[in-house]
Amino acid sequence: MYCSAECRQAAWEQYHRLLCLGSSHQDPDHPLNKLQDAWRSMHYPPETSSIMIMAKMVASIKQAQDKERWQRLFSHFCSRSANEEEEIVHKLLGEKFQGQLSLLRNLFSTALYEDRLSQWFTPEGFRSLFALVGTNGQGIGTSSLSQWVHACDALELPGQQREQLDAFIDQLYKDIDKETGDFLNCEGSGLFLLQSSCNHSCVPNAEASFPDNNFLLHLNALSDIGPGEEICISYLDVCQRERSRHSRHKILRENYLFVCSCQKCMSQVQEADMTSEEEEEEEEEGEAEGDDMEDEMTDV
Ligand SMILES: [Zn+2]
Ligand SMILES: [Zn+2]
Incomplete structure (x- = not known):
């Protein structure tokens, strides 16, 4: 499609x-x-x-x-x-x-x-x-439908047409929901040469997004970045970043082959090798289903 x-x-x-x-x-x-x-x-x-x-x-x-x-x-x-x-x-x-x-x-x-x-x-x-x-590989998520709906919302229409359009959109969402459940986004992944040369930090100062709803990647600063300062993104998602240093390092080591020494990791260097609660829960769930979630090939 x-x-x-x-x-x-x-x-x-x-x-x-x-x-x-x-x-x-x-x-x-x-x-x-x-x-x-x-x-x-x-x-x-x-x-x-x-x-x-x-x-x-x-x-x-x-x-x-x-x-x-x-x-x-x-x-x-x-x-x-x-x-x-x-x-x-x-x-x-x-x-x-x-x-x-x-x-x-x-x-x-x-x-x-x-x-x-x-x-x-x-x-x-x-x-x-x-x-x-x-x-x-960089995951790309876009939603052409919600972009179209936003554009419709922004239209200035006479009262009756507005009602008709809104009713049409409501019905459209209901019909789609019946057919597909609530999954309306397009998901894929791509290779981006410049972005992939950014190193990782557990406290990144930049993040990738796809505001144009296509494959054009934007790299946005999350905080002020001074001249000469390295631009770092995070290879971990938001939830993974909240995990313990030990858990973060496990993911980074197995998937990206390095030991993180970012500011956050250095400041937690004294912490005992704890697996974060969330990860333990996941591991338990995984075992209960007889399915080792951690070792699934999700990151390749
Ligand atoms: Zn074809
Ligand atoms: Zn780190």
């Missing part, structure tokens, strides 16, 4: 020509459907975007006239799956995910293999492609 004809055309020209399922949309045996089904089974919807970002990377290069340019572009993103100096390895290298990764790699190769990119299809290369998307 695209937000405009221009969007659809741009996608077609960049990668969609190769990824278009056309009449095979519902065909469970189509290699791309098999890949997405496998991914969905190890990952809860609607966050199905990571595997498709990888597919789009391959397709963008295959489709491009200037393939070198795209390859150079992607090579700027950090894709290491281990940090030797700190002796940290990405959680993807754990035994737990080896079976899933090799299944995905087989399906990915069947659907998209390209000689020029053979390095991405080896076990090691596929892992680093995963690490690239996992460490650099």
Whole structure:
């Protein structure tokens, strides 16, 4: 689904020509459907975007006239799956995910293999492609519908037309709710070269947002930033940031391969290695369902 004809055309020209399922949309045996089904089974919807970002990377290069340019572009993103100096390895290298990764790699190769990119299809290369998307992928959430409703609210209309429009919108929300539940937003993820070069802090001074309701990323200051001061975003969401230093470090280590030494972490260095209450609760819930939430592949 695209937000405009221009969007659809741009996608077609960049990668969609190769990824278009056309009449095979519902065909469970189509290699791309098999890949997405496998991914969905190890990952809860609607966050199905990571595997498709990888597919789009391959397709963008295959489709491009200037393939070198795209390859150079992607090579700027950090894709290491281990940090030797700190002796940290990405959680993807754990035994737990080896079976899933090799299944995905087989399906990915069947659907998209390209000689020029053979390095991405080896076990090691596929892992680093995963690490690239996992460490650099930025979630994008937009809501075209609510933007349209805001625009309607702003219209100056004579009384009767206003009533009609409001009634129409009320009914529209009810109908959508019946069909889809209350999930009305578009979710995806993207790779942004400049933003992905920002380091992390548990007390960030900037944050990414998508105020234009498209993929244009804005980086907003959260406090005054002086000349020469580093711009830091947070790789943790708001809830994760409230967790103990120990819990934050676990997430950052396993997904981003570093030990945080931001102001907040340094000021808490004396605290005992406590797991925050919230995380304990989550772990208990997870165990009760026989499902280890912490180790789900949510961050890749
Ligand atoms: Zn299509
Ligand atoms: Zn920190």
